[in-house]
Amino acid sequence: MEIKLKQTKYRWWDFIALPFQCDPAATIALGVQKALTGISAVVQVPVIAKLIDLAIASTQGEAAFEEVLPWFFLLVLCVGWRRISFIVGSFFSKRLQVNAGAKMGIAFTDKRSRLHYSHIENADTWNLIKRVCTKVDETVSLMIQRVYNLMVYSIRIFGVLFFVFTQVWWIGLLTLLLCIPLILVSFKGGDKNYKSSKEAAQYDRRHQYLAEVLSNREAANERTLFGYSDHVNEDWYDQFEKARKIRLKANIRLMRSVRGGSVVTTILSAFITVALIFPTADGSITVGMFIALATSMYDLINMVGSEMTKAVTQLAQFGGYFKDLTEFVALSETAGATDAPEKKPIGFRSLEFKNVNFTYPNTDTPILKNANFKMESGIQYAFVGVNGSGKTTITKLITGLYDQYEGEILINEKELRTYTQSELKAIFCGIYQDFAKYYISVAENIAIGNINQMDTEETKAQMDALLKRLGLYDDLSALPEGLKTPLGKIQDNGVDLSGGQWQKLAIARTLINPAPVLILDEPTAALDPISESKLYEQFEEISQDKTSIFISHRLGSTKLANKIFVINDGCVAEAGSHSELMALEGTYAQMYESQRSWYQ
Ligand SMILES: Nc1ncnc2c1ncn2[C@@H]1O[C@H](COP(=O)(O)OP(=O)(O)OP(=O)(O)O)[C@@H](O)[C@H]1O
Numbered sequence: 001m002e003i004k005l006k007q008t009k010y011r012w013w014d015f016i017a018l019p020f021q022c023d024p025a026a027t028i029a030l031g032v033q034k035a036l037t038g039i040s041a042v043v044q045v046p047v048i049a050k051l052i053d054l055a056i057a058s059t060q061g062e063a064a065f066e067e068v069l070p071w072f073f074l075l076v077l078c079v080g081w082r083r084i085s086f087i088v089g090s091f092f093s094k095r096l097q098v099n100a101g102a103k104m105g106i107a108f109t110d111k112r113s114r115l116h117y118s119h120i121e122n123a124d125t126w127n128l129i130k131r132v133c134t135k136v137d138e139t140v141s142l143m144i145q146r147v148y149n150l151m152v153y154s155i156r157i158f159g160v161l162f163f164v165f166t167q168v169w170w171i172g173l174l175t176l177l178l179c180i181p182l183i184l185v186s187f188k189g190g191d192k193n194y195k196s197s198k199e200a201a202q203y204d205r206r207h208q209y210l211a212e213v214l215s216n217r218e219a220a221n222e223r224t225l226f227g228y229s230d231h232v233n234e235d236w237y238d239q240f241e242k243a244r245k246i247r248l249k250a251n252i253r254l255m256r257s258v259r260g261g262s263v264v265t266t267i268l269s270a271f272i273t274v275a276l277i278f279p280t281a282d283g284s285i286t287v288g289m290f291i292a293l294a295t296s297m298y299d300l301i302n303m304v305g306s307e308m309t310k311a312v313t314q315l316a317q318f319g320g321y322f323k324d325l326t327e328f329v330a331l332s333e334t335a336g337a338t339d340a341p342e343k344k345p346i347g348f349r350s351l352e353f354k355n356v357n358f359t360y361p362n363t364d365t366p367i368l369k370n371a372n373f374k375m376e377s378g379i380q381y382a383f384v385g386v387n388g389s390g391k392t393t394i395t396k397l398i399t400g401l402y403d404q405y406e407g408e409i410l411i412n413e414k415e416l417r418t419y420t421q422s423e424l425k426a427i428f429c430g431i432y433q434d435f436a437k438y439y440i441s442v443a444e445n446i447a448i449g450n451i452n453q454m455d456t457e458e459t460k461a462q463m464d465a466l467l468k469r470l471g472l473y474d475d476l477s478a479l480p481e482g483l484k485t486p487l488g489k490i491q492d493n494g495v496d497l498s499g500g501q502w503q504k505l506a507i508a509r510t511l512i513n514p515a516p517v518l519i520l521d522e523p524t525a526a527l528d529p530i531s532e533s534k535l536y537e538q539f540e541e542i543s544q545d546k547t548s549i550f551i552s553h554r555l556g557s558t559k560l561a562n563k564i565f566v567i568n569d570g571c572v573a574e575a576g577s578h579s580e581l582m583a584l585e586g587t588y589a590q591m592y593e594s595q596r597s598w599y600q
Pocket residue numbers: 121122360363367385386387388389390391392393394433
């Protein structure tokens with residue numbers, strides 16, 4: 001059974017509903033186990049009373065020894081169950097944890113893959129996603145245990161009070177009145193602790209990130225080169241200390257309240273014990289009942305004073321988790337985000353930006369301002385411009401990653417928003433500055449570019465041809481398992497490629513895609529100049545009748561494009577072929593002049 005994430009708010013009853021969805025059998029079994037534990041603690045009271053009374057009677061010859069035995073066995077059963085119950089409980093809570101990890105993992109992965117792209121680029125939502133998805137298995141398993149613990153406490157409180165009431169009603173009432181403030185204090189303490197842990201969490205996130213910087217593989221070179229470890233270490237320690245102090249304060253508060261509570265509970269228990277002496281003396285309760293009640297009351301008051309605070313603290317934390325979870329489920333999705341490209345080829349005639357304005361969600365600075373340009377089929381285009389001028393942003397709009405723009409974007413004279421994601425994927429394909437490295441085989445790394453025809457002979461032949469063109473074929477087919485060799489270090493026999501080889505692989509993945517429009521956002525930064533210029537020269541041949549959109553800072557490469565758009569401050573400042581733009585003697589000509597020496 002698959003888990004469907006709730007579209008409405010997660011509430012307190014989901015402390016039970018969610019674990020139940022993940023593993024109904026374990027949730028019920030844990031409930032039975034805990035209920036029996038609570039009941040056995042209550043049953044123990046009359047059993048101990050009876051046992052003591054009969055034992056005394058038998059020493060005085062008023063009862064036979066055989067009469068004592070059944071009560072003795074009952075006591076052994078109660079105590080024995082509590083020992084076994086711990087093992088049973090650990091087994092089912094572990095089982096629940098494993099199943100919750102699997103089921104919630106699937107549901108979360110599904111949700112994450114549908115998320116609107118803006119949430120992935122936004123630091124706040126990205127943090128939220130990480131918070132919700134890590135350790136969900138442990139959280140689900142613990143939340144039901146804490147709820148059940150409260151149930152055990154309730155059974156014990158009501159059960160023991162029931163006996164007291166039936167024996168001496170006024171002592172029952174007295175205990176109840178004294179327990180209520182203790183329960184209230186423990187709830188309040190729990191809530192305060194939760195608030196402290198939330199405050200500490202923000203420092204935790206930061207010192208965990210810094211610990212990552214200090215230890216991860218990607219930054220290893222820079223750590224050595226820049227020698228910044230000590231500096232980062234200090235910062236790490238600072239954040240760690242802040243979190244530690246908050247926790248320490250909370251712990252001291254907890255200890256104080258527990259210690260204060262234990263003084264109160266000792267006085268209370270003593271008081272109740274003294275109170276119980278009177279009915280014992282006048283014979284309204286037996287000696288056995290006196291001992292059983294006095295001991296269980298002490299346990300009970302102690303439990304209310306300390307364990308309950310802990311359970312409430314954690315439940316409040318899980319309440320916070322539910323708030324996050326509700327927010328995560330509500331994050332907007334892109335309809336059809338996970339769909340494969342439309343199988344039926346969609347022809348490309350034109351792409352036009354008409355007065356397009358765009359601001360990233362949750363920011364104020366407009367990035368595109370009145371952008372206007374038109375592209376037509378079969379032509380090679382290039383975008384050039386300084387860092388941050390908006391080139392990559394334009395490609396994100398074209399491919400439908402962001403759709404909250406003003407103005408019009410027309411594809412084949414039809415508004416972009418009227419296309420489905422799978423239609424857009426059939427028209428555009430691209431490779432970005434931060435292309436991905438997949439730790440799968442060489443062949444798969446390329447073939448996933450044409451997901452609808454991954455395993456066809458045609459794709460294989462195309463792959464070989466592309467690898468040869470890109471000058472990768474000889475190197476890669478010489479790998480231990482040829483093109484089937486796994487890449488990356490996550491497999492024992494995996495091999496790593498050089499930065500440039502990875503990039504060429506990513507280019508091959510893009511080129512094998514049948515979409516008629518190719519977007520290449522600086523895909524050649526890791527290539528050596530010879531490979532790069534060779535690639536651009538071959539490009540017309542490789543891309544055949546495709547329309548291509550190139551983005552590069554190296555104008556010697558973009559020079560070959562039929563039409564160049566110079567992007568400046570979010571709009572098209574100049575447009576034309578290389579010679580037209582040179583004749584214009586504007587921004588482009590200046591940029592080209594400053595790079596001229598690179599090409600001569
Ligand atoms: N997800 C985002 N949220 C908010 N602002 C963003 C986001 N992505 C980019 N920006 C901002 O948009 C502006 C344009 O960025 P863009 O990546 O389009 O520039 P670019 O022209 O591709 O630059 P480069 O040549 O460095 O690749 C920059 O100021 C950048 O800070």
